[in-house]
Amino acid sequence: MSVAEPATPGAVDASAAILVEKLNLWYGDFQALLDVDLRVRAGAITSLIGPSGCGKTTLLRSVNRINERLGYVRTTGSIRLWGLDVLDPSVEIAQLRKQVGMVFQRPNPLPLSVRDNVLFGTRVHLPDGRPPNRVEGDRIVEEALRQVLLWDELKDSLDRRGTELSLEQQQKLCIARLLPVKPRLLLMDEPCSALDPAGTEAVEELIWKLRGDYTILIVTHNMAQARRASEECVFMLLGEIIEHSDTASMFLNPANSQTAAYIEGRYG
Amino acid sequence: MFEATAQNRRNLKVEGLFRLLFLWMTCMLILPVALILGVLIVRGGPAISWEFLFTQPLNNMTAGGILPALVGTVWLVVVALIASVPVGVAAALYLSEYAPDNRLTRAINLAIINLAGVPSIVHALFGLGAFVIFFRFGTSILAASLTLAVMTLPVVIVATRESLQTVPLAFREACWNMGATRWQTIRKIVLPNSISGILTGVILEVSRTSGETAPIMFTGAAFFLPFLPQGVLDQTMAMSLHLFVISTQVPDVPEHMPFGVALVLISMVLAMNGISIAFRVYLRGRKKW
Ligand SMILES: Nc1ncnc2c1ncn2[C@@H]1O[C@H](COP(=O)(O)OP(=O)(O)OP(=O)(O)O)[C@@H](O)[C@H]1O
Ligand SMILES: [Mg+2]
Numbered sequence: 001m002s003v004a005e006p007a008t009p010g011a012v013d014a015s016a017a018i019l020v021e022k023l024n025l026w027y028g029d030f031q032a033l034l035d036v037d038l039r040v041r042a043g044a045i046t047s048l049i050g051p052s053g054c055g056k057t058t059l060l061r062s063v064n065r066i067n068e069r070l071g072y073v074r075t076t077g078s079i080r081l082w083g084l085d086v087l088d089p090s091v092e093i094a095q096l097r098k099q100v101g102m103v104f105q106r107p108n109p110l111p112l113s114v115r116d117n118v119l120f121g122t123r124v125h126l127p128d129g130r131p132p133n134r135v136e137g138d139r140i141v142e143e144a145l146r147q148v149l150l151w152d153e154l155k156d157s158l159d160r161r162g163t164e165l166s167l168e169q170q171q172k173l174c175i176a177r178l179l180p181v182k183p184r185l186l187l188m189d190e191p192c193s194a195l196d197p198a199g200t201e202a203v204e205e206l207i208w209k210l211r212g213d214y215t216i217l218i219v220t221h222n223m224a225q226a227r228r229a230s231e232e233c234v235f236m237l238l239g240e241i242i243e244h245s246d247t248a249s250m251f252l253n254p255a256n257s258q259t260a261a262y263i264e265g266r267y268g
Numbered sequence: 269m270f271e272a273t274a275q276n277r278r279n280l281k282v283e284g285l286f287r288l289l290f291l292w293m294t295c296m297l298i299l300p301v302a303l304i305l306g307v308l309i310v311r312g313g314p315a316i317s318w319e320f321l322f323t324q325p326l327n328n329m330t331a332g333g334i335l336p337a338l339v340g341t342v343w344l345v346v347v348a349l350i351a352s353v354p355v356g357v358a359a360a361l362y363l364s365e366y367a368p369d370n371r372l373t374r375a376i377n378l379a380i381i382n383l384a385g386v387p388s389i390v391h392a393l394f395g396l397g398a399f400v401i402f403f404r405f406g407t408s409i410l411a412a413s414l415t416l417a418v419m420t421l422p423v424v425i426v427a428t429r430e431s432l433q434t435v436p437l438a439f440r441e442a443c444w445n446m447g448a449t450r451w452q453t454i455r456k457i458v459l460p461n462s463i464s465g466i467l468t469g470v471i472l473e474v475s476r477t478s479g480e481t482a483p484i485m486f487t488g489a490a491f492f493l494p495f496l497p498q499g500v501l502d503q504t505m506a507m508s509l510h511l512f513v514i515s516t517q518v519p520d521v522p523e524h525m526p527f528g529v530a531l532v533l534i535s536m537v538l539a540m541n542g543i544s545i546a547f548r549v550y551l552r553g554r555k556k557w
Contacts, residue, residue, distance in 0.1 A: 064445065066441075066444070066445060069444070071368060071369075071370075093447070094447040094448075094449065095447070096447075097444075097445060097446060097447030098446075098447045101446075102445045104441075104442075106438065108438045108439070108441070108442040109442075110439055110442055110443070110457055111439060111457070111461055112457075120443075120446060120448075120456070121446050121447075123456070124443075124446055124447055124448045124452055124456075125447060174442075177446070178446070181446075181447075
């Protein structure tokens with residue numbers, strides 16, 4: 001079974017990109033997620049907010065199964081992407097990660113040229129059964145860099161090392177790097193927190209632009225950012241989801257008093 | 269407001285005292301090295317000549333050159349490198365990139381540390397039993413080099429692992445999160461960024477074995493064999509053993525000869541160290557992240 005296959009029509013709710021049910025996760029003896037139920041609408045930007053340590057990163061990392069690398073993590077429940085269970089033992093991790101791109105808090109371009117950074121995914125996954133040739137490579141690089149609004153800045157310096165760029169450019173490059181293998185879901189863990197205000201604004205603008213083509217789940221500590229840059233908003237507290245609604249109504253009149261307290265900055 | 273108090277002056281005095289003490293200790297450290305090199309150059313220098321380096325020993329090794337020993341040492345080191353580098357690098361890759369952190373891995377790490385502590389004479393006996401007798405290589409360059417290789421494996425593994433560890437974990441995670449396998453990560457990111465360190469470290473470690481005497485004495489090095497080795501199954505002379513022999517076993521060797529041999533041996537090691545350090549500095553200057 002591959003996650004890429006379209007779900008059987010009718011069998012599942014096609015508008016849900018991610019459907020998490022009764023997800024519990026333990027780091028050793030410590031339970032970090034408690035009975036999490038979450039439905040993320042396909043093609044929308046959903047932001048995940050909550051105080052430090054409430055399990056946002058943990059939830060995000062469960063979706064592409066990177067938590068498993070730590071031997072002491074135990075998970076129960078189900079996570080479905082487009083109707084397919086990603087915790088199923090038959091899921092090929094490489095295919096899953098191809099469909100689910102991840103952006104980190106600290107930009108982490110590879111110590112390769114800008115061009116090779118963008119082409120890395122195609123060299124790992126060989127979408128055409130072979131690495132792209134020079135012409136295809138040029139096309140892929142241009143397309144990806146255009147999508148992340150970096151092409152004009154970098155078109156003459158594709159041989160520069162990705163690690164030498166400014167932080168804002170690095171973060172955009174990290175997003176561009178995901179696109180050539182055509183992921184359907186992008187997970188972003190505080191993608192702007194290492195950037196200055198101008199960089200933050202630029203990356204937010206980019207994320208907003210990617211809306212619709214990709215389903216985006218973004219963790220943020222910045223209330224203004226959640227408000228500006230997302231359509232739905234999920235509030236977590238101590239490993240549980242407290243409230244999930246569309247962003248505008250959550251910020252206008254939150255249903256839950258804890259949500260209200262958090263949004264107003266009373267804790268976290 | 270800004271003048272020194274009595275306390276300041278006391279501090280300064282103590283400061284100066286410790287500074288002097290540490291400086292003195294550092295000089296004590298350099299002294300023996302400088303002395304050894306100085307003595308070797310003064311007393312062995314006159315022995316060095318083209319003839320000394322490139323001719324056979326004569327008159328029961330009391331005259332002539334050291335060519336067979338020189339060539340033999342190069343053979344031993346090169347064959348040892350060929351044997352130990354692939355094994356050591358592969359083991360280090362496994363331990364640092366694949367192995368889960370469990371009891372078995374920790375036991376293996378402990379074994380490696382202990383292996384590094386085994387005295388060379390014990391390695392010599394192991395080599396004699398294993399390579400010379402059991403595998404029937406006879407006393408040969410092959411048996412001696414394999415013994416040296418076993419002896420240097422732990423340091424090769426440690427040097428390789430240190431180089432691998434200089435590649436930040438964030439790069440590996442970036443690769444894994446794009447769906448790359450461990451091997452794709454190693455081949456595309458980890459090795460290209462650590463291979464220079466691995467090679468220089470490994471050459472440095474293995475070249476040190478050129479001075480080893482005990483492990484090759486029973487396994488492949490001959491006292492006196494005035495021919496150049498033709499293949500790995502031949503016996504050979506070696507610099508370290510030759511030095512031992514002409515210093516202690518042969519009467520009437522002119523005094524400058526053993527010093528000359530020692531000077532050549534130490535120059536070989538220093539040259540290899542120098543090359544690998546230069547290599548490392550050059551490559552380190554180039555890589556940035
Ligand atoms: N690798 C780990 N091993 C053990 N416990 C962990 C691990 N990672 C996270 N935790 C714990 O799980 C809980 C949730 O952590 P998580 O990183 O998901 O929080 P977060 O909401 O992302 O916080 P932050 O806003 O600070 O990034 C925390 O209490 C944390 O201490
Ligand atoms: Mg986090």
